[in-house]
Amino acid sequence: MLKRSWIDSANDAEGEFPLNNLPCGVFSTRGLPPRCGVAIGDMILDAARAEEAGLTGTQRLLQSAKWNPLMAEGPAVWSSLRKRLTDLLAEGAPDRAAVEPLLVPMADATMHMPLEVAEYTDFYAGKQHAQNVGTMFRGPENALPPNWLHIPIGYNGRASTVVVSGTGIRRPLGQTKAKDAEMPSFGPSKRLDIELEIGAIVGTPSQMGEPITTDRAQQMIFGYVLLNDWSARDLQAWEYQPLGPFQAKAFATTISSWIVTREALAPFAVVTPSPEKELLPYLKGDFPGNYDVNLSIEMNGHRISTTNMRELYYSAAQQLTHHASSGCSMRTGDLLGSGTISGPGPSNYGSLLEMTWGGETPLDLGGETRTFIEDGDTLTLRGHAQGDGYRVGFGACTGTILPAPDYP
């Protein structure tokens, strides 16, 4: 049910940022440095100044223009801050007069990276996607790798190029090799693609040599972002054997400006699909660790796909448990991409590679067509959980492709 706020725009049944949401971002306004803020309706509550004013119940956790210090405090502090902010912004709140001057119109704000990404890991937990890509790369018999139903497969990605929604993305250069060519060549990628994912953000760290349970993993997750794992398919096909994707993914990953907290998504929790093969005990969890979140992709303003986070076979908690299983220490600010979330049919696929089936079936964008991304194209991911009379939204995760750089 909608929690009503004294900020009218937060009570819109189709708005993304009602009082039920309170996602965490970092914003700046003209002449002022970036600082922590929380979205409410069409406004941003300046959380850094609210903390300074003694309104948040926290001390020196919201002053660094990143949410990492708060994230490191753990779930009890996250909950307590959420409760305080809810009290401040709820209809009839006694503190309204103190809070009102701390609100900034979202339209006047520039958004920045909401966290310092410690390390970025990309999983492969969407079964339809794994099957689609496997079919194209290795044929239908070998589509799903033998380990896929047992392991939340993942690989380490590159954290230095995780950028916030709205950042322009340069088309990558790289090595490619045509099937019939003797030698590879070097130049701009010709098969530039997106991957629609959800990123889970680790708040509470774990120690080296200390595996964790799925239950503890779930408690370590601070929140979720939309994540576009930009991918150069031609670079990927030539480089990925035997050590996995590298430069095909390293040039850019875009996340939404807003981190939707795990607590805000709790009403939309669902269990992952019943495993087709029994999971090893360390990956089992008897809690709903996934979420019912509607997702969509727009290309130059045309909606080209709709899917749902429910399609994930493994939850972020299961991914995180596996990640730490060898004794790998996890850190505040670790970002775990879910893997591409494709639904059952071509209008539900999470990448252009799948939607166009390897470039064979162009997409119709109302007159124009596309297989892969052209310079100047804008790709936007959106997502929201649908409550009873309200939504919990992520805002946009968007990026426009700029021409490849000249080689130095």
Add this chain to the structure above:
Amino acid sequence: MLKRSWIDSANDAEGEFPLNNLPCGVFSTRGLPPRCGVAIGDMILDAARAEEAGLTGTQRLLQSAKWNPLMAEGPAVWSSLRKRLTDLLAEGAPDRAAVEPLLVPMADATMHMPLEVAEYTDFYAGKQHAQNVGTMFRGPENALPPNWLHIPIGYNGRASTVVVSGTGIRRPLGQTKAKDAEMPSFGPSKRLDIELEIGAIVGTPSQMGEPITTDRAQQMIFGYVLLNDWSARDLQAWEYQPLGPFQAKAFATTISSWIVTREALAPFAVVTPSPEKELLPYLKGDFPGNYDVNLSIEMNGHRISTTNMRELYYSAAQQLTHHASSGCSMRTGDLLGSGTISGPGPSNYGSLLEMTWGGETPLDLGGETRTFIEDGDTLTLRGHAQGDGYRVGFGACTGTILPAPDYP
């Protein structure tokens, strides 16, 4: 030629730390916090206090107990500091009286991580190793992947578990699957291995969307460490397809306590082997980018292998150039593992997997035998460049295996 120091132990022809070396580490002594230091003979010069005393020509670059601030300054500052330290420690130095109180016996010091690792990338630039492993995993016909002679293949590793020499390493847990088993199982790795590598450390950063030349890449490298890329072969075999190594490597990577600077290694620079297929222009470089460094592995005190950094097919500068080629930004503190450096025969291989040919031929350790690592075993890498009457050494890169943790 040996540069003579007023510290006698630095003039030993077989010592690792003459005035020609001056490697960078972080040390602590009883009751004092970790701080930057430079090895000279059997002593450590307290570089943090030397800076405070106005002796280094730097300001506030050596006070953070990591070398990153100095590394970020670039080659001119690195050179200038090296020159100042050389002047302070050279035979007949006028500042001897001021410097002497800043020396600490190495034997009294505990070593810490010399840098904050921004991200860790592991390459695969040793051809003999790639051929050996490829032969075991895919047969002699498919040993070298088709891209190997064109790309310095690499994958992103996990930075959170890069630890300094001497840190105990817990045997990792993980999923493995026997060939004839229906289902995988979860437990301690039974095929725990090492990989003898050299790690290159990026000092000067690059920008996102900005590829670099090999010449610029070479200038960006601050120095080198010995690196042991601990590997769980049984986990690796089951997990690595299709996205590469993950938990098999994520549990630990050990580096030497001392960073040997690029400038100290300059007299030992060599060109990489003549490419068997012509390299694409972006990977060519007309400077000697590799080094003649003797390397060895000891297991429980028995020398089991000797090899040389010259065996690398691609230099760190070529690896770094490829790493940034897509537009991936590089950061101060990025650590690039070279890949396992195996020489021509079994007594020159850089991993137990190769030395024992997949566990088939046990090693003789003087009475005891080993295929893979047992709990309590100590593995030590050593390396030095041999000059005329002096050595430039890395110190040890060592770790002892502790029993696997109980699963929580």
